[in-house]
Amino acid sequence: MTFFRLCVLAVVMTAVSAIAGLGIHSASAAPIVINDDRGTVTLDAPATRVAVINWGLAESVLALGLDPVAIADPQDYQKWVGKPDLPQSFVDLGARAAPNIEALRNAKPDLILISQELDIAYDKLSDIAPVMVLSIYADGNVAFDSATDAFRKIAKATGREEEGEAYLKQVDDKLAAYGDRIRAVLGPDQEIAVANFYSPTNIAVFGSPSLPGSVMKQMNVPLAYDGPVSKWGFARGGLEILAPLAKNTLVYTNPIPDTVRQKTWASPLWKSMDFVRNNRVYELPVVWGYGGVPSGLRFAELLTQSLENGPTQ
CATH class of the missing domain: 3.40.50.1980 (Nitrogenase molybdenum iron protein domain)
Structure with a gap:
């Protein structure tokens, strides 16, 4: 066989191998x-x-x-x-x-x-x-x-399954660390009530199925409210909904309109509650209580920082 024919044959075989390889790759790319x-x-x-x-x-x-x-x-x-x-x-x-x-x-x-x-x-x-x-x-x-x-x-x-698992592993590690830090400052006799203030007569208190509640369980941090909730994981009511929780620590999330804050804080019922009188009210920056894993991680981080920094004045 001439040198020219050998070269042609080599090129053809290379092309066939490449096509075959593409076929195998295509077949393996399952939906x-x-x-x-x-x-x-x-x-x-x-x-x-x-x-x-x-x-x-x-x-x-x-x-x-x-x-x-x-x-x-x-x-x-x-x-x-x-x-x-x-x-x-x-x-x-x-x-x-x-x-x-x-x-x-x-x-x-x-x-x-x-x-x-x-x-x-x-x-x-x-x-x-x-x-x-x-x-x-x-x-x-x-x-x-x-x-x-x-x-x-x-x-x-x-x-992005590999990236996703790495992110979730990081979340698990951080939640465990945040839980340790919260328990170190919370005290053995305290549980945390988490609330959103929409108005003095429209307050959401998160239960165990909620994002804040289920994240706190993951952190091994005690949640105060254990009553019935909506599919979103909260119970709704006026200031009276907080009264049974007053012996605990209250954490509320932002945003909360200034007018709502001022009116609520001026209420005699609010002022009479034990968590107010004994300075156990904490404020969180903006965090979405109805979100996904990133909001859950953000809630845990902000909750930890808030408790370590001290109550709202």
């Missing part, structure tokens, strides 16, 4: 199948352009190192959630309850993340891209557990 609230979602490849119409899911995408291409209610996200920071560039989808469909279509997502509250729009959204329904908050759910499950499913859908 990604994920269980969600509606059944299963199948993706041909990891999603890279994710649109999110839920803050807890949005912060989970961000924590995985992926910038969503579209986000609902971004202005209120900055007010109520705070962290993780939103990316510099994304499509504003408007209200979470009624996202702008044309804006969503123009964002060209390859995956849309929603919770069950928007399930009514599932068919319309599915015309744009595959939709994954992940509800952290539902009757019977323990928020931190379901948030962790949702986080793992988002990591799988975006091809």
Whole structure:
């Protein structure tokens, strides 16, 4: 065989091997199948352009190192959630309850993340891209557990499972450390009541299924309220809802309007409560009590810092 023919044969064999290799690789790239609230979602490849119409899911995408291409209610996200920071560039989808469909279509997502509250729009959204329904908050759910499950499913859908597990390991380690620090300053006879003040007659107190409550359980920190709660994990009432908890330590989250704070703090009932009279009221910066794993970690960090820094004056 001539040298020329040997060269040609070598080139042909190399090409055949390359084509065969591509075929093997293509065959091994199986679709990604994920269980969600509606059944299963199948993706041909990891999603890279994710649109999110839920803050807890949005912060989970961000924590995985992926910038969503579209986000609902971004202005209120900055007010109520705070962290993780939103990316510099994304499509504003408007209200979470009624996202702008044309804006969503123009964002060209390859995956849309929603919770069950928007399930009514599932068919319309599915015309744009595959939709994954992940509800952290539902009757019977323990928020931190379901948030962790949702986080793992988002990591799988975006091809970031390794990054996701590393993040969750870091969260577990930090929660354990924060729990040690809180117990060191809390005292053996104290439990913590966690509340949101919307008005003096509209106060939410978090129970064990809530994000704050389930994170505190993970930290081995005692929660004061153990009564009935909504699917969001809280009980609602006026100032009287705090009265049975007054012997404990009270922590409240921001944002809270100044007028609500002033009116509540001026109330004779508020002033008579043991946690007020004995200076056991603590304030947290903005943290989303109805979010995902990142909000749970942020709550734990802020709770630890607040208790170590001392009560609200």
